[in-house]
Amino acid sequence: MAEVYNLVNKKLRRNIMDYRIFLDTANVKEIEEAVETGIVAGIATNPNKMANVGRKYEDVIKDIRSFFDGPIAVEAIPTETEEIIEEAKRLNDLSENIVIKIPANKKGIKAINKLVPMGIKTNATLICNPGQALAAGLAGSPFISPFISRVDYIGHDGMELFRKVRKMYDFYDIKSVVIAASIKNCNDAIESILAGADSLALTYEVFNQLFNHPVTEEGIKKFTNDYNSIYGK
Incomplete structure (x- = not known):
């Protein structure tokens, strides 16, 4: 297991720039439009996104x-370890470069430990x-997704979560790619990077916020x- 883990994570760290932004949607038109910018490295989906479309x-x-030939993240829905493993195998066979999203509870960590x-x-x-x-990193998951807004909603600090994860991963030299998820605005995206996130999972709406500012639009109009x-029109 250690050899596989080290091989996978060595490749991930070498190509870390490839994983800066995941577009968090299942809307193919949104994905196609965003991919045309050249800065989308992966697609993140979940049952909520699938239900929306x-x-x-x-x-x-x-x-x-x-x-698009980059990584596509899909979620394994079963809640028992062996069933998660079987579903992950099925989803993995759908296409190359599939990433299986698995909740980081005890049964999910057991599944990750066997799937890697x-x-x-x-x-x-x-x-x-x-x-x-910590458990996900020690189990060898190539990617992990701490949530920001969902943590904030229950009165905790999502950014502080990232700061602790970054410090902990650096201390233990864990090489998993840390993806900031549950991001509700552009400011949270930037703050999560400053707090230690390697990557961002952005909804189409937040992704578009990266490009927009009223001063920019006013400047374009004036120029x-x-x-x-x-010269005339």
Whole structure:
């Protein structure tokens, strides 16, 4: 197991720039438009996203693969360890470069511990405390997803969670890619990076916030008007 873990994570760290932004949606039109920017490295989905578009994983993955060959994260729904493993195997067979999202409770960590040596890439998700992050890292999950807003909603500090995870991972030299998830605005995205996140899982709405500012739009308008005053439209 140690050899597989080290091999996978060595590759991940070498190509860490490849995993900076995951687009968190199952809407193929949104994905296609965002991928055209050239800065989307992966796609993150979950049952909520699938329910929003009313489609199955198989169909959405097929469409995404027609224009995108990066990692696609899909979630294993079963709650018992052996059933999680079987579902992960099935999902992994749908396409190349699939990442299986598995909740970071005890049964999920047991599943991750068995799936990683099989060469199946996992993302330990729904991480809401540093202990879950530690367990996921020690189990060898290539990706982990601490949540920000969902932690904030229960009166805890999502950014402090990231700071603790980063410090803990650096201390133990755990190489999992730490993805900031449950991000509700552009400011949270930037703050999570400063708190130690390696990557961001952004909804289409938050992704678009990266590009927008009223001062920028006003500047473009002014430059255009000044140009036209000299050269004409």
